[in-house]
Amino acid sequence: METNIVITQIEQLSGLGHGNNVAMEIAMETYRRQMKGDFNVNKFDLNLISTCMITGPPQTTLTLQDGLIVELGDTQLQTVYHIKQQQHHQILLVNGDVKPTFRHTGHKQSLSISTIHHISNVEHNTTWLDDVIQVLQDFKISILVVKGVVDECLHDYCLANQILVVENVKYHALQVLAVATQTNIVTYLADAIQDDVGTVMSVECWESGWQPRIGVKTNELIKTAYVKLITETPLQTVIISGPSTVTVAMMENEFMNCAHRLQDVVNTGKALPGGGVPELKALQCIKRMKGVQDVQLDECLSTQSPHQSAVLEEMEHVYENYLCTVNMNMGCTNDKMKVLHSIHQCIDTLQPCIVPDSDLEGGQVQVYDCCRAKMEAWRHAWCLVQLTLLSDMQIITGIERSEVKQALFTDGIMGFL
């Protein structure tokens, strides 16, 4: 049943998008660029793909850019312009804030001390700042990418020494950079060692082309700045723009779905035809099994179960309903009886199911599914069905007698232990 796909025929895989043609096209372009035209390599690495969301533009669009694009504070633009002439920048990735008071998740302060200050003894603690600056100097860091925020004093130091600081970066982008530069993400900047330092080939400013609004209280244009980081390992960023956060998030999900399907097909080299084709073949198999008397299906049973035919009958109805739903959702027709008639014809003649008078008959794109995902879905569904059929009682705890309404239990047995 599987359709073995040769990578050079990747254009056929647009059917993996299941109607999300734009997202699928971007996913395929991402793969093409990653492979740089060499389609013999059966690997699509999603760890090298990031997304950047831009909320505001009236239309929802997806575009692909090389490199990692992240949002930048407007104070850093000058630093970018200064360092973009240079090549090979040393980079550190920090998961958290770069502040003296920051503590990692799960840290417990078991002891609190109240400090009595004498006026003559007031002095600022600069130990932390000195340590951090020492790390930046020792490893010649020119780019600092931080998940949280950076201390003001350190910010000023970086500004003065042309060290690019990128704050509020989402963790996935940090991971993508870590994979591309083969480095670790540190929790505390002061704890970084040589192994944690990565290399970025070049840095550029990136214009989104979207100008949100003019400031309410001033006439200044509030514009979001972006920076593009290019590494030796090809990174890519999918720019998703839309009028609201909901639409943008939805497009991101659609793109990731398409990308994961493409990854599965590329990595395994297998795809299943979609549109209910496997289910139709399963229906044909069930029909054949019903016609044969001595088929022993269950390895648990030494003889054929007396209930086998009844179970096969019900499975047949389930697959028929599934095929009806798929065909109707594909927009073939609204008439369920017509679909059922077509299905029965296809079963009898062992032909692929084509609904007559369907608008999609002429120009329909062949839909594909991931072989592994589909098989796992079937296995998982079987497991859940098995668990459900093996259960015979639901016990609800935490109910007081006074909360129970008798009407809820007219069909069941009620009792309190």
Add this chain to the structure above:
Amino acid sequence: MRMADNPGITVAPSQQSTVSIQTLNDPEFLHILQLFKDIIASCYGPRGRIKVIQNSSGGNVTMSSLSSVLLDSLSISNPILELVKSGVQSHLSRFNDGGLFVALLVSTLVEKCVQLEVPRTVCIGVNTNMLRLALDYLESDKCDCKVKINFSDSKEMMNLVTGIIGSKPACCLLPREKDIISSLVLQAFLTSLSSGSKDSDQAIIGIIQYIKIEGRPVTDSHLMSGVLFEVPHLPTYKCCVSELRRCNAGPNQGLVKVAVYNISLSGDSDEFVEVQYQSVSDMSSSDMVVHKITNVVEDLVKQGIGMLACQKVIHPSIKKYCRQHNVLVLDRLSLTHIKAVQQVTGARLLSTLHTSISETDFGYLSNVSHKVIFGKSFLHMESLTSNVITMVICNRTEQSVQELKRVCENADVILRHSLVNPVALFGSGITESSLVNHLRKQMSALVSPVSQELHCKESQFIAVANAFIECLQTIATLASPMTQNTDDMELEEDCQLRLDTPLDCYTMKINALKVSIEISNVVLQINNFIHDKN
């Protein structure tokens, strides 16, 4: 602290006390007992079904037929059932198996005895005598449902394991998957046995660790020697354990020296006294503790350790120091893994920062490697001398893998008990059927002496003894793989045994019988139970 000082807490007005008195004969109690019995009976035997348990406010759904899980999840308010629950849990704490048997026997026996028009003291006396008769039979050589376990016979051992694993439907195992898991459990148990050191006569039974993997087929389950510990912070795209420090000379040459702590090394300390601290300069308690930990770790590094393991959390700056000196750091081991790590390394658990550490406190590993299994990062620790095994258990859903892990643990406990007493009883209701036959035959000899001893009528003795036998008969019917109606069941005189008949641990069954009758007798002694609601 007075409630009035704490805003947001409303003290409910006290209500008038109401006292209700119930007896065992009350229809409400009998209904509750019947419900409890039905829940347990519907889980027991080859036709047992799964129970779905969830709290009314939502949250995790538990699906299981194991008595340990059911009794922990059920919210029982009746004091008699609480007593039964505690008895079952006490049996489970030793044997991990037979909980359903105990709960079913207790609830059935109490129900039947309460409904008889016989004084409770007579019931208790008859139950005790019938138990003695049953135990005498099971302990005698004439018992035909007993078999001596031959540890060199893998088929027999497999029957013992399969009897436990195959009886739990929530594991969702096909027959071939059942065989695979049974053979893995047996293999893990046999591998964990060790003859110990040459100087010692004692055999050492190693620990078996269990790793759950959800979403994979059961056939992907496998064993690994040593300890496998999940380390999500290690990236899967590169090997993070490159060069470890190893001992250069001596008897442990080439091995990785390990120090194991069971206290927090993250900057907080349990050794601070709970008073208010004031200082005249900027001081951080965590910095002080970290400074102390750093001194200790520097000392450990000088002593040549290659790995630092901690049950709790290690401070990032300590981790950095260790990484700079090629010392591997492993923290967040938790109670689940610390014992296994201690056993595989042979190290002594260090519980304070304020003592010197001698050479005998360290442990050793032959190899530490970073493995990526099913897309997750693990650290694999191996030792040439220890017999710690890790069993990687795979199943499709979260509920089924959780149930399978519990069942594998139970099977391991039963195997260990069988080491002490290598005798087994036939399962599938065969032992209970055999007991029923024997008790029916021998009952007549007891009628007269026991009736005189208990100062009761012979008819009363016969009624209670029959009730006892009927309870065992009910359990035998439920446990039997044949679908037979309890009322129409004809007990077979000869136990027809097949080569693949599941086995039960003898010690577990004897204890289960004793606990069941003991709890039943305690319940029957209760005249009233009083609720005070306020």
